[in-house]
Amino acid sequence: MTSLPGEPDQGGSTPEHRVLVCARCGAPADGPPPATWTCSVENGVRQYFCDICARENLRAIEGRLDSSWW
Template sequence: MSLPGGDSAQPSDQLSDDRRPDERPYVVCARCGAMAEVAPLTWSYSVEDGVGRHVCDSCARAHIRAIEARLDSDWW
């Protein structure tokens, strides 16, 4: 099947991906840029303005007071 402009349509399961097959996506710390293949259990995850953000354990420990300060008083 051909689309306007001469491009051929491909089923969604055959669309090309920019990543190589052996390349895995990484989880990246929103503060320092540390990377991990999967989010370790020690990392923190938050949703800010509808965007999910991971924070590594080192950054979470360094900034724990600022993280706790943003919690509603109902948490305490």
């Protein structure tokens, strides 16, 4: 089961199909998160961003990293 943006991760024994959407623009992903999408954990919540939104906001995303990462 994949958590939707804005939902905490929860384990469960009943898998259900959920459409993953970009937390910024709402673009849907077909199946599991594509390798080109970015995953971010903000305030304990996992959020996914499509490749277009991630590229457009790359500087802001990288700006949050500690200097040890770059």
